Amino acid sequence: MSTNYIGKSVKRVEDKRFVTGKGNYTDDIVLPGMTHGMFVRSPYAHAKIKGIDTAAAQQMPGVVAIFTGADLAEVNGVPCGWQVNFKSGDTMKEPKHPLLAHGKALHVGDPVAFVIAETREQAKDAADAVEVDYEELPAVTNPAAGVQAGAPLVHDEAPGNVAFDWELGNPKAEVDAALAAAAHVTTLEFVNQRMAPNAIEPRSYIGAYDTTSDKYTLYTSTQNPHLIRLLMCAFVLGIPEHKVRVVGPDVGGGFGSKIFHYTEEALITWCAQKISRPVKWTSTRSEAFMLDAHGRDHVTKAQMGFDANGKITALKVHTYANMGAFLSTFAPAVPTYLHGTLLQGLYTTPKINVDVTAVFTHTNAVDAYRGAGRPEATYLLERLIDLSALEMGVDPVELRLKNLIPPFDGVTQPGYQTQVALQYDSGNYQGVIEKGLAMLGYADFRKAQKEAAESGKLLGVGFSTYIEACGIAPSAVVGSLGARAGLYEVGQVRVQPTGKVSVFTGAHSHGQGHETTFAQVVADKLGIPMEDVDIVHGDSDTVAFGMGTYGSRSLAVGGSAIIKSIDKIVEKGKKIAAHKLEAAPGDMEFANGKFTVKGTDKSLSFGDIALTAYVPHVYPADLEPGLDFSSFYDPTNFTYPFGCHIAVVEVEQETGKVALKRFIAVDDVGNVINPMIVDGQIHGGVAQGIGQALFEGVEYDENGQMTNASYMDYCMPRADDLPMFETGSQVTPCPHNPLGVKGAGEAGCIGSTPAVVNAVIDALWSGGHKVRDILMPLTPERVWTAMQ
Amino acid sequence: MHLEYREFLGTLGSNSNSVYMGNKIHVKVNGKDHQHEVEPRLLLVHYLRDTLRLTGTHIGCDTSGCGACTVHMDGQAVKSCTVLAVQADGASITTIEGMANGQLHPLQEGFHQMHGLQCGFCTPGMIMTAADLLSRNSNPSEGEIRHALEGNICRCTGYHNIVKSVQYAAEKINKEVAP
Ligand code: FES
Ligand code: FES
Numbered sequence: 001m002s003t004n005y006i007g008k009s010v011k012r013v014e015d016k017r018f019v020t021g022k023g024n025y026t027d028d029i030v031l032p033g034m035t036h037g038m039f040v041r042s043p044y045a046h047a048k049i050k051g052i053d054t055a056a057a058q059q060m061p062g063v064v065a066i067f068t069g070a071d072l073a074e075v076n077g078v079p080c081g082w083q084v085n086f087k088s089g090d091t092m093k094e095p096k097h098p099l100l101a102h103g104k105a106l107h108v109g110d111p112v113a114f115v116i117a118e119t120r121e122q123a124k125d126a127a128d129a130v131e132v133d134y135e136e137l138p139a140v141t142n143p144a145a146g147v148q149a150g151a152p153l154v155h156d157e158a159p160g161n162v163a164f165d166w167e168l169g170n171p172k173a174e175v176d177a178a179l180a181a182a183a184h185v186t187t188l189e190f191v192n193q194r195m196a197p198n199a200i201e202p203r204s205y206i207g208a209y210d211t212t213s214d215k216y217t218l219y220t221s222t223q224n225p226h227l228i229r230l231l232m233c234a235f236v237l238g239i240p241e242h243k244v245r246v247v248g249p250d251v252g253g254g255f256g257s258k259i260f261h262y263t264e265e266a267l268i269t270w271c272a273q274k275i276s277r278p279v280k281w282t283s284t285r286s287e288a289f290m291l292d293a294h295g296r297d298h299v300t301k302a303q304m305g306f307d308a309n310g311k312i313t314a315l316k317v318h319t320y321a322n323m324g325a326f327l328s329t330f331a332p333a334v335p336t337y338l339h340g341t342l343l344q345g346l347y348t349t350p351k352i353n354v355d356v357t358a359v360f361t362h363t364n365a366v367d368a369y370r371g372a373g374r375p376e377a378t379y380l381l382e383r384l385i386d387l388s389a390l391e392m393g394v395d396p397v398e399l400r401l402k403n404l405i406p407p408f409d410g411v412t413q414p415g416y417q418t419q420v421a422l423q424y425d426s427g428n429y430q431g432v433i434e435k436g437l438a439m440l441g442y443a444d445f446r447k448a449q450k451e452a453a454e455s456g457k458l459l460g461v462g463f464s465t466y467i468e469a470c471g472i473a474p475s476a477v478v479g480s481l482g483a484r485a486g487l488y489e490v491g492q493v494r495v496q497p498t499g500k501v502s503v504f505t506g507a508h509s510h511g512q513g514h515e516t517t518f519a520q521v522v523a524d525k526l527g528i529p530m531e532d533v534d535i536v537h538g539d540s541d542t543v544a545f546g547m548g549t550y551g552s553r554s555l556a557v558g559g560s561a562i563i564k565s566i567d568k569i570v571e572k573g574k575k576i577a578a579h580k581l582e583a584a585p586g587d588m589e590f591a592n593g594k595f596t597v598k599g600t601d602k603s604l605s606f607g608d609i610a611l612t613a614y615v616p617h618v619y620p621a622d623l624e625p626g627l628d629f630s631s632f633y634d635p636t637n638f639t640y641p642f643g644c645h646i647a648v649v650e651v652e653q654e655t656g657k658v659a660l661k662r663f664i665a666v667d668d669v670g671n672v673i674n675p676m677i678v679d680g681q682i683h684g685g686v687a688q689g690i691g692q693a694l695f696e697g698v699e700y701d702e703n704g705q706m707t708n709a710s711y712m713d714y715c716m717p718r719a720d721d722l723p724m725f726e727t728g729s730q731v732t733p734c735p736h737n738p739l740g741v742k743g744a745g746e747a748g749c750i751g752s753t754p755a756v757v758n759a760v761i762d763a764l765w766s767g768g769h770k771v772r773d774i775l776m777p778l779t780p781e782r783v784w785t786a787m788q
Numbered sequence: 789m790h791l792e793y794r795e796f797l798g799t800l801g802s803n804s805n806s807v808y809m810g811n812k813i814h815v816k817v818n819g820k821d822h823q824h825e826v827e828p829r830l831l832l833v834h835y836l837r838d839t840l841r842l843t844g845t846h847i848g849c850d851t852s853g854c855g856a857c858t859v860h861m862d863g864q865a866v867k868s869c870t871v872l873a874v875q876a877d878g879a880s881i882t883t884i885e886g887m888a889n890g891q892l893h894p895l896q897e898g899f900h901q902m903h904g905l906q907c908g909f910c911t912p913g914m915i916m917t918a919a920d921l922l923s924r925n926s927n928p929s930e931g932e933i934r935h936a937l938e939g940n941i942c943r944c945t946g947y948h949n950i951v952k953s954v955q956y957a958a959e960k961i962n963k964e965v966a967p
Binding site: 011012014015016017018019020021022023025027028030121198199200201202250251252253255282284285286510511512513676677679680683684685686687688710711712716717718719720722724725748 | 827829837841842843844845846847848849850851853854856883884885887888892896899900901903905906907908909910911912915930931933934935937938939940941942943944945946947948949950951
């Protein structure tokens with residue numbers, strides 16, 4: 001088959017509307033008669049709500065309705081989508097997460113009342129007039145502190161604030177014995193700090209209700225409209241799914257934070273029915289900082305043991321994972337099945353034990369944030385191995401190479417079975433490291449570093465390798481691990497009578513460029529121009545079903561579903577063509593948009609067959625008219641992208657300021673459909689990972705107040721903080737999906753953070769500062785202090 | 789005039805008894821004249837988005853820290869969330885919707901060609917800020933571009949391709965003006 005599009009950097013189809021200001025984000029939408037909502041939110045992290053007085057607010061101009069927790073006592077809370085059981089077998093603690101707080105507020109920003117008015121300003125004025133009588137109670141924000149005896153309790157039903165505990169890998173006794181016998185053990189206690197996702201479009205929802213048809217519509221800035229519909233209808237509001245349309249229009253970035261079913265979505269939908277008018281709520285940035293589910297927040301102790309030859313003999317990990325006050329949609333999966341299962345990394349470590357304690361605190365919920373668990377696992381491994389190299393006085397690259405899993409293609413050689421449940425699909429881990437070293441010019445760098453050190457300059461290089469489990473996921477596997485949903489994807493391909501093609505995908509694009517990438521695939525497979533393909537997503541009324549976009553799954557799972565439908569179209573097309581050409585279907589072949597009788601020049605074009613399918617005058621008797629197929633694709637395994645990231649930094653002795661000089665990312669994401677888009681994904685991920693290393697981090701004070709909930713206080717990576725990135729790629733196709741793709745959305749964010757931190761530590765050691773670790777983000781103050 | 793204001797917001801209900809002290813403003817937006825009675829606290833960004841329904845100008849924050857709302861006021865880039873609509877009285881405003889003039893502006897083309905956008909939410913603000921830079925400095929260095937865009941946050945692109953997009957536009961503009 002010829003490929004006109006696959007593998008090419010086709011410019012994006014979706015750009016035109018965005019560069020001209022014609023995007024259609026939720027907050028851009030105005031419905032007739034639309035009202036505006038504003039929340040009254042708890043200013044305390046933990047408080048008893050003794051009373052709410054809405055009388056004055058009710059009298060304010062433009063007020064339509066005010067709801068409080070008492071009005072919703074009968075309504076369910078938002079559910080958690082993933083169940084992890086205690087080691088004892090008991091079910092995790094899953095306290096109700098009400099749409100409005102009732103009786104108690106459990107984190108700053110917990111919604112206490114919802115005020116609906118004719119205009120946004122009126123809603124705001126009236127919300128300010130709602131009087132709430134609070135009794136402030138002591139709060140706990142740190143997960144390691146949360147489990148201590150006497151810590152303030154978040155939920156009565158979760159003693160010790162433990163949501164669940166969980167263990168994976170080899171028996172702890174075996175790992176302990178291996179550590180005891182090791183020639184060298186490196187121990188590191190650290191915090192993987194809490195991150196605010198910061199999609200630049202704040203979350204926005206519009207709920208509407210049509211009294212005559214009894215139909216609800218929710219416009220939502222979401223990464224998975226169907227999942228929101230399922231959770232909201234079946235678990236929260238108890239309304240029939242066929243009466244609910246959920247639309248995720250243009251969405252301004254997600255990074256995980258728009259996967260989850262938020263209380264506001266369900267509340268607004270509920271309110272629209274109560275007042276029989278549309279209701280809009282758009283988060284402010286302050287609300288986004290406080291309430292968009294955060295990421296990371298692990299307090300970890302990890303130990304890595306080596307034999308006398310530098311071979312890793314054991315890895316032992318304990319993590320306190322902060323859940324926040326409530327279990328968000330995927331939260332339990334993040335520190336467990338997306339973190340513990342990745343602790344093999346790229347190394348042959350024979351004994352691994354990971355133990356996780358998930359802890360409730362009086363803070364915002366923590367859930368998947370770009371990479372979700374995998375960045376935490378990678379950070380842990382790559383910091384440990386780098387520190388081990390420094391402590392043992394060996395080269396950090398050599399130490400990695402010595403412990404690397406050898407190459408395997410997953411076809412002629414089996415997949416690699418890890419100690420922590422997963423089986424890697426295919427890999428050539430040496431390849432990405434060697435490529436990265438060549439791009440860096442390692443030997444020259446070490447020379448330059450030495451010279452710099454002699455003149456008092458601190459240059460450093462940091463390496464990291466990573467592997468991630470993407471393309472989530474085989475439903476049976478995730479089901480056995482606690483997922484309460486399947487994780488297949490749906491792809492419908494509708495060939496129109498004129499041979500033009502509409503594709504309906506359950507994946508959702510919020511920056512990934514599906515309208516382009518998917519069209520490239522479909523156009524090539526059908527041998528038609530890309531302009532003849534339209535990709536439709538984000539509307540539960542037009543797309544049959546879908547699980548949405550996260551975990552770098554769109555192409556690996558969603559693309560595969562589309563391929564399945566294309567295969568069905570080609571098969572049916574062959575029957576139609578065979579009939580018209582008076583040949584046997586088995587003698588037909590399809591290539592480059594033509595159905596041909598093998599070995600002859602008798603052929604019909606794709607367009608001819610499309611028309612015949614809809615105007616079936618000369619048509620097989622046993623065949624239905626039409627050319628429209630829908631498929632569900634459930635993968636057989638995760639996909640395992642991997643790579644090597646390298647950072648070069650200079651640390652200013654006098655100030656501790658870190659300047660990022662170079663950043664090299666070599667990623668193997670399997671086959672690539674659009675290199676330009678893949679590079680863009682890597683760039684964005686790398687910037688976020690660098691952000692975690694150097695700039696970002698949510699901070700709570702001892703009362704549970706977030707002290708940096710604005711762009712003045714939370715340091716985002718900005719254009720002048722970053723260099724141009726150097727990307728390199730390698731291709732090891734995924735052996736188990738039809739496109740051979742692995743996924744590229746999270747890679748950048750997983751590999752980059754430890755590379756940067758390792759580079760800073762390397763720079764400090766080059767100047768004789770034997771610093772083992774610095775708490776992220778590595779601000780000038782922290783780096784300077786570490787040097788003293 | 790109050791009736792007119794209500795019509796524009798399309799929202800004031802029967803239980804409203806507020807009386808707005810009307811402030812009449814005249815503004816030219818993307819070459820078109822507009823006159824409206826506005827509330828004194830109304831921000832320019834809300835005037836553009838809600839009253840004129842020009843929704844290409846976005847709101848990404850509440851502390852003038854993200855730049856998503858950047859427009860041109862009398863030829864200069866301003867964050868429209870820091871300007872009151874009444875302060876724009878008599879001004880000429882250009883928004884992203886006014887940038888293409890028959891064909892895409894070189895920056896719009898540059899962002900498309902160089903993949904300078906992903907989700908597109910920061911893009912209008914980026915383009916307006918970059919246009920301001922190029923009007924002052926038609927041949928900026930990488931460092932100057934990064935410095936100029938420092939008030940605009942993009943979470944998607946890591947800025948790499950945004951810098952390239954601006955470089956593309958600068959080159960194109962310089963070629964066009966060269967004899
Ligand atoms: S909305 Fe104006 S700077 Fe963020
Ligand atoms: S393209 Fe999404 S924030 Fe810039």
